[in-house]
Amino acid sequence: MTKFARLKFDIDIVETLSEAETPYDFFTASFDLFEDAVDILIQNVFRKDDYAVKYAVEPLLSRDGPLAHLPVRIKLLYGLGLLSQGSYQDIEKFIGLKEFVQSEGESIEFLSLALIERLNAIRAVAKILPPNLGDNQLEESSHYIVQMKLEQNRQVIKSSLILAITEIIKELHRDTPLS
Template sequence: MPKFERLKFDIDIVETLSEAQTAYDFFTASCDLFEDAIDVLIQNVFRKDDYAVKYAVEPLLSHDGPLAHLAVRIKLLYGLGLLTQSAYQDIETFIELKQFVESDNESDNESIEFISPLLMEKINSISAMAKMMPPNLYYDQAEESSHFIVQMKQDQNKQIIKSSLILVITEIIKELHKETSLS
């Protein structure tokens, strides 16, 4: 991919994810981006003009086929060696995060926050996040006297988490767009 196209591609990812106001919107958008990137990779690998491949593979990849779901597709790509173990596990974690925030979103009217301890526990299981999260992200709110300062620090931490996640997603998607011997 030429440098200009890579830059535009990165900007599109950042813009899409930055627009998400809630964790629910963010993880839904991230899984949609993974779906799109994986679909491009699968098309490069499987959807050739060869008549036999086209008619054998197309039904598997259709919306009601066995390879229609993101979780199944990443297993296939991992099994074929087109996805590293860490990227496979990280995408799996993003799928779990999406399901987690969906179930939380359905259970009450308030969406889960990026800085909630339950969500942070799951986010910290993303291997690429360990390399990006600053060590001083967590702090003791009890020592703060002003609600304004506490809110500012929470907003700052939310932005750090969101920005780190955007970088992780961008790197995983770049990995999915690398040329392979099968494409």
């Protein structure tokens, strides 16, 4: 991938995730981005013109094949050494976050303590998020100042997530010895 193509890809990730207003929309979009990135890597590694590889691998990667689902695909990539342990674990946690947010529904907020606790368990996010972000105990201030501070914290969380996801997806798009 050329430098320009990588930059455009990064911009596409940021735009896609920035448009998501709710955690539900955000984590659904991030799951889709991970699926796309993993699919591109798997296609680069396994979908070659070689008839034998194509004949053996195509059925495994099809919609109803054993490698059709993201959790199985990332395990394969991790097992082949194409994905670091940290990124593998982070993607697994993002998958869990998507499931958590879906179970909570549209009512969950980015500032939810339950969500922030789960975010701090993700290595790529925890190293970016400022400490004590979940502490929304604000001194007595005007309503507008409190709202501004809450919005700032919401944006910090969302921006940290976007940066973390972009870094993980960049790892998935690096050149590998198998591609």
